[in-house]
Every structure is written in structure tokens, then in C-alpha cells.
Amino acid sequence: MTFLEILYCVALITVMSLLIFKWRAFSLPGIKKQWVLWVFYLKILAGFVLVFVYSKYYTNRNDSDIFRYFDDSEILYNAIKTSPSDYFAMLTGINDDGPYFAENYYGKMNNWYIKYETVLYNDCHTIIRINTIFRLFSFGFFYVHSLLFIILCFIGLIALYKTFIKYFSCKSKALFFALFLIPSVVFWSAGILKESILIFALGMFLYSYQKLLFISFNIGRVLVFVFSFALMYFTKTYVLAVLLPVIVANTWIVLTNNRHVFVKQLITLLVFVNAAILVGVLFPEYNVFYLITHKLQNFANLAVDSNAGSMIAPLPLEPSFLSMLKYSPFAVVNTLFRPFIGDVNSLIMLPALIENVIIIITILMAVLFHEKKIQHIRIIAFCLFFVILLATITGLTTPVLGALVRYRIPMLPFLFIMLFLIIDFNKIKLLFKFKKA
Numbered sequence: 001m002t003f004l005e006i007l008y009c010v011a012l013i014t015v016m017s018l019l020i021f022k023w024r025a026f027s028l029p030g031i032k033k034q035w036v037l038w039v040f041y042l043k044i045l046a047g048f049v050l051v052f053v054y055s056k057y058y059t060n061r062n063d064s065d066i067f068r069y070f071d072d073s074e075i076l077y078n079a080i081k082t083s084p085s086d087y088f089a090m091l092t093g094i095n096d097d098g099p100y101f102a103e104n105y106y107g108k109m110n111n112w113y114i115k116y117e118t119v120l121y122n123d124c125h126t127i128i129r130i131n132t133i134f135r136l137f138s139f140g141f142f143y144v145h146s147l148l149f150i151i152l153c154f155i156g157l158i159a160l161y162k163t164f165i166k167y168f169s170c171k172s173k174a175l176f177f178a179l180f181l182i183p184s185v186v187f188w189s190a191g192i193l194k195e196s197i198l199i200f201a202l203g204m205f206l207y208s209y210q211k212l213l214f215i216s217f218n219i220g221r222v223l224v225f226v227f228s229f230a231l232m233y234f235t236k237t238y239v240l241a242v243l244l245p246v247i248v249a250n251t252w253i254v255l256t257n258n259r260h261v262f263v264k265q266l267i268t269l270l271v272f273v274n275a276a277i278l279v280g281v282l283f284p285e286y287n288v289f290y291l292i293t294h295k296l297q298n299f300a301n302l303a304v305d306s307n308a309g310s311m312i313a314p315l316p317l318e319p320s321f322l323s324m325l326k327y328s329p330f331a332v333v334n335t336l337f338r339p340f341i342g343d344v345n346s347l348i349m350l351p352a353l354i355e356n357v358i359i360i361i362t363i364l365m366a367v368l369f370h371e372k373k374i375q376h377i378r379i380i381a382f383c384l385f386f387v388i389l390l391a392t393i394t395g396l397t398t399p400v401l402g403a404l405v406r407y408r409i410p411m412l413p414f415l416f417i418m419l420f421l422i423i424d425f426n427k428i429k430l431l432f433k434f435k436k437a
Contacts, residue, residue: 005141015342016040026158030172039180043150048191051146054191057348062110062304066192069124070145072109079105088258091129115302119285126234126262127194136223141214146191153196153404156203157413164209171420173289178416183355185413188406195409197235202410203242204228209247213254229326239410242389245272250382261381269385277321290319295397303400309345310401312338317396324396331395332388335408336415339401352405358413366419369427376421383418387411 020026021036028036040174050066058064061071080087089096090105106112111124131145138144157179168175180186189195205228207223232240249268253261280287296314303311312334315327337356339349374380390411398404 050191069127074127076132077135148194152200156200159203159207180206185409201228201231230258246386281316295315295317314399329391332391335391337393366422387415415428
């Protein structure tokens, strides 16, 4: 880091610290301002650790996610100096096809084209473009980009807290933990990665959705809703695909006085599944079951090519709904509970194992110390269906444990939100008081 880069980062951190203390948007009901500031600093610290880990384990920058999109963005950014029309064409994706752009720009990048292309949007383009926008005022400083990604992710988590706090009137600290202190979420969303942008988009989407659903329509909320929807589509399309049936069902439930919550979630899911089957019949290239098996095969091939140390046996999927249904329990277990003890073959997998123990303990607490009368069933169902669906898709397509640990982070806050809504913490306090006595 140069002196100017350090100065720039210190200035950004100082401005954010002042905003956290002074701006109402960063005030979290039930949480002290100092706590909010400390978790922001924790995320910055995690960002430095993330850079260290990637520098140590991925010595080739072209294979390192936090470096490769940043490096490719320089090629796109430099076009503004020689041909501003080319720059805006590539930045927007309008009229940027053809041999001219491939030869002069995209062919010089290492990650614009992926080895296994599909009909789905290549989300690598999104991260490269975001880095290109940041270069307009970052002076090309890597750590400034990293800090900007951290700030976006932090804003997304703030938005999620404000979305769910109305259901945690007496459990604000539990919600704070679920969003800001889950180890893998803190770590894997602390840098120039898709997960940072995804959490930002997810938080803003759900926050604006709730405001539109329960308060009123206004142009600002609609614009945030549309923008975050588009950002999710262009960052992680499958997360949006999983979220849509859950959101539609939740809207239906709210408009019908919160009756038959789980039934309506299930009916909506079946409607979407049947719609996906119909689309696959009419447009075979968009057959979702083929795309899932194809994604699994491509990921497995890439893992073999790169000699991934945490690769597990791919599930023997066939491109059909019944095959996906059959192997979905294995996919969920792989996503939420692996690595097992026998899977740990390096120190880098140890934190994930510890986190899995925390998940299991929390699930047991929800079973043994649940509320006598569980409230907010609609939110519990929302989180449950989102977690199960996303864990299924992730587990079906990802045969590498190192990648699974990272890809599961969008669902972990929702898993803990669901469990904390079920747990009666007073029962646990009473138990400890009884043991002390």
C-alpha cells in the first residue's frame, strides 16, 4: 500500500465512522452505536485477513476472485481515455458484441469469458463493471475497492436488520448476532467478491419490499426495489430465482390475513416448479433441471482441472425434477453441515467446522427450548423455505466444500433469524441459574 492509498482508506473509514454515529440511517433499535461501529471495524479487519488468505492460497492472481475482477476492470476502465464510446458500450452492455470488442478488450481480460458458458447471464461481468465504476474515483487503489465492497455489504446488513427488527422486539441482540457476527458471513463478504454485492442487493430488496408492502408506494422505494432486483439478477441469478416464489407466497399470505402460511408457501413453490417444467418443454435451452446438472458437471470438471483439495463426490443427478427431489436432502446436508470432522484436511477448513457445530447447537436449542407459543410464523416460514431452497440448489451444483462454505453465506442469516425466533432465551437463562444454584 502506498501512502496515498493508506490516506484514502483512513479518510473513508473516518467518514463511515462519523456517519454511523451521526446519521439516523445507521441507528439500530436496541443496539448501541458503539456496537455498530465495532462490527464495521470487525468487517474491515476480516477484509485484511481475506486478502492475506487469498494471497497465501492463490498465488496466481488470475485464479484469485478478489484480485482477478479488479485486474480485469483496468482494461475496461482504460477505454475511457482512448474511446469513451467503447467504455460506455462495455459498461452498459449495449452493442458491445462482435469481434472488435473481443479483440481489443474482452480477449485481453482473464475472466470476461468463462470456460463453461451457459444461456444464463455471466455474473463475472457485473463485478468487473462495478470495479470499473469504482475506478472513476478510487485512483485504482485495490484496498479502496475492497473497502467500498465492505461498505456496500455493511449497508445491506443494516437494511436487513431494519427489515426484521419489528419481529425481534425483545431479541434485538439475537438479530444483531444473526446478521453481523456469523463468522463466515463476516469473512466471505469482506472484500471484492460477489457475496458482498449480493448481501447489499438482498438487504435493499427486502427492506424496500417490506416498506412497499406494509407502508405505502413512493417513487424512491420503487426505484430501490427495481434497482436491487436487477442487481441480484446480474450478481447471483439463482438466488433471485429461489427468492421469487418465497416473496410471492409471502405477499399472498400478508394479503390474506396470515392464514395457512406453510400451505401457501408450498402451493406457490409447486406452481413455480410446474412453470419451470413448462418453460423447459417450450424452450429446451432454458430447462432448469438440465442447467442444474450442467452446472454440476462443469463445476466438477473445473475442480478436477484445478485439483481442488476439498472436492467431494458429485451427486449422481439426472436432469429431472424427481432426481433433484431425490438428492435434495443430501444437498441440504452438504450445504449446511459440511465439512464434517473427517472432511477437514487443512487449517482453513477448521473455522467452517466450528461454525457447523454452532449451527447444530442452535438447532438443538430451538428444539429443546422453543417458545411456548411461537409467534411470527410467516417470517419463520419465509426464512425456512428460502434456506431450504437455496441450500438445495447450492448443494446440488457445488461439489467442493471450500466453495460451499462461501456460497452458503446468503442463507445463514435467515437460518439464524428463524431459529432465534423459535428459541425462548429465558428458558436457557433459567436453566443456567438453576445449575448455578
